Amino acid sequence: MQLDVLAFGAHPDDVELFAGGTMAKMAALGYSTGIVDMTRGELGTRGTAALRRHEAAKAAEILRVKVRENLGLSDGEVSVTPQARLKVIRLLRKYRPQLVLTHYWDDRHPDHAHTSRLVAEAVHHSGLAKIKTRQERHRPRIILYFKIPPHTIPSFIVDVSDHIEQRTAAIAAHRSQLFDPSSREPSTTLSQPDFLTHVETIHSFYGTLIGKKKGEAFHIKGILEIKDPVLHFR
Numbered sequence: 001m002q003l004d005v006l007a008f009g010a011h012p013d014d015v016e017l018f019a020g021g022t023m024a025k026m027a028a029l030g031y032s033t034g035i036v037d038m039t040r041g042e043l044g045t046r047g048t049a050a051l052r053r054h055e056a057a058k059a060a061e062i063l064r065v066k067v068r069e070n071l072g073l074s075d076g077e078v079s080v081t082p083q084a085r086l087k088v089i090r091l092l093r094k095y096r097p098q099l100v101l102t103h104y105w106d107d108r109h110p111d112h113a114h115t116s117r118l119v120a121e122a123v124h125h126s127g128l129a130k131i132k133t134r135q136e137r138h139r140p141r142i143i144l145y146f147k148i149p150p151h152t153i154p155s156f157i158v159d160v161s162d163h164i165e166q167r168t169a170a171i172a173a174h175r176s177q178l179f180d181p182s183s184r185e186p187s188t189t190l191s192q193p194d195f196l197t198h199v200e201t202i203h204s205f206y207g208t209l210i211g212k213k214k215g216e217a218f219h220i221k222g223i224l225e226i227k228d229p230v231l232h233f234r
């Protein structure tokens, strides 16, 4: 199956949290989308790998992604190795996306930072004919980096105002990670009562920057080309 968009997150809830609205919007526009989780999130303080797999499948359904795969790398140990890179290359050549989404490289969580580098290297190497996987080579056109740090100006912002309910429901599908007054598991940043409000505030901020209700920000390496300025700014 060929996909238009493939998003890579280190843990099963990352894509939902940082690009869930964009994934929902692209599916609504008729593009075929997919998510790859690098790990099963088994090192997470709350929930189990099995529960998280179930939650991730539910979130994928809500975002209408056609494919959700898990690379099975070790949570907390995501590293840029030739073996891990090859796993990503196989998926890129299998699904042949034009757009790849992943974490911004400057992130204090080592798994996020390493996922970013791993995906960027795989996107490049996937286009090299001499890297053999018994598949045709394929290099996606661009990587859109999400969860950009506060000091980095977005390259662009996607208006996701019409897809907030879907994104919220997809995030809520990861129930084991979020605030639950009846839970006896240890608390984490995500499980704080205010966490979802903070997420919403960031997206309101990005939305405000483009005069919309909610937005998701992305960074690209290089400068964004506009083919037709009149059409673009009309």
Ligand SMILES: [Zn+2]
Pocket: 010, 011, 014, 109, 112
């Ligand atoms: Zn994560």
